[in-house]
Amino acid sequence: MISNTLSTDRxxxxxxxxxxxxxxxxxxxxxxxxxxxGDRGVKTVSDAEAYLLNGxxxxxxxxxxxxxxxxxxxxxxxxxxxxxxxxxxxxxxDIGYALLPEFAGQGYAFEIASAxxxxxxxxxxxxxxxxxxxxxxxxxxxxxxxxxxxxxKMVKLANDDKEIMFFATT
Numbered sequence: 001m002i003s004n005t006l007s008t009d010r011x012x013x014x015x016x017x018x019x020x021x022x023x024x025x026x027x028x029x030x031x032x033x034x035x036x037x038g039d040r041g042v043k044t045v046s047d048a049e050a051y052l053l054n055g056x057x058x059x060x061x062x063x064x065x066x067x068x069x070x071x072x073x074x075x076x077x078x079x080x081x082x083x084x085x086x087x088x089x090x091x092x093x094d095i096g097y098a099l100l101p102e103f104a105g106q107g108y109a110f111e112i113a114s115a116x117x118x119x120x121x122x123x124x125x126x127x128x129x130x131x132x133x134x135x136x137x138x139x140x141x142x143x144x145x146x147x148x149x150x151x152x153k154m155v156k157l158a159n160d161d162k163e164i165m166f167f168a169t170t
Contacts, residue, residue: 006068006112006115006116006119007073007115008073008111008112008114008115009073009111010072010073010074010108010111011070011071011072011073011079011108011111011112011115012070012071012072012073012076013068013069013070013071013082013083013112013115013116014068014069014071015056015057015060015066015068015069016052016056016057016066016067016068016069016081017052018049018052018053020048020052020069020078021045021048021049021052022045022048023069023078024042024048024051024052025042025043025044025045025047025048026100027080027081027098027100028040028042028048028051029042029043030098030100030101031101032098032101032104033098035134035136036133036134036136036137036140037098037134055067056068056081056083059085059086062086063084063086064124065083065084065086065093065120065124066083066084066085067081067082067083067084067085067096068081068082068083069081070082070097070099070108070112079099079100079103079108080097080098080099080100080103080108080109080112081096081097081098082095082096082097082098082109082112082113082116083095083096083097083116084096084116084120084124084126084129087157088158089157089158090130090132092126092128092129092130092168093120093126093129093130094129094130094131094132095113095116095117095120095129095130095131095147096131097109097112097113097116097143104139109143110143110146110147113143113147114147117129117147117148117169127169128168128169129149129168129169130149130166130167130168130169131144131149131166131167131168132155132157132164132165132166132167133164133165133167134162134164134165135154135163135164135165141165144167145167148169148170149167149168149169149170150167150168150169150170151165151166151167152166152167152168153166154166
């Protein structure tokens with residue numbers, strides 16, 4: 001996903017760069033991110049640079065894919081992130097996504113997540129893709145089901161007492 005820009009009718013998915021630090025600070029501190037994904041401690045430009053370098057940008061180098069910027073095709077405005085993540089504690093690659101609150105409920109998450117799943121299957125050859133979400137995140141649960149993922153079990157990730165929902169493609 002890093003060498004190719006993925007696009008849909010309304011959106012562009014592109015690799016993050018260090019020029020995206022202000023957007024990362026904004027996105028990672030939205031109420032929904034903090035509630036359902038968790039506080040990543042990204043409050044300053046240097047925090048955001050470290051997040052990008054050690055997260056998405058490192059994943060591009062190690063895995064050839066990672067979380068990427070979602071922007072409006074019409075004007076290039078950043079609205080969120082979406083992509084594939086390889087977590088040590090999960091056997092399969094999982095899909096992740098988050099949008100700024102003002103862009104929720106407009107079909108953007110489904111649009112870009114669908115394109116990401118197609119890319120994962122057709123271009124990367126993944127037959128099974130998983131997802132994790134907080135059981136209280138009803139919007140994410142509905143989106144995963146609409147994308148064709150099915151709930152399999154409750155899981156705990158390393159160093160976390162909280163159980164989360166585990167979904168997978170069938």
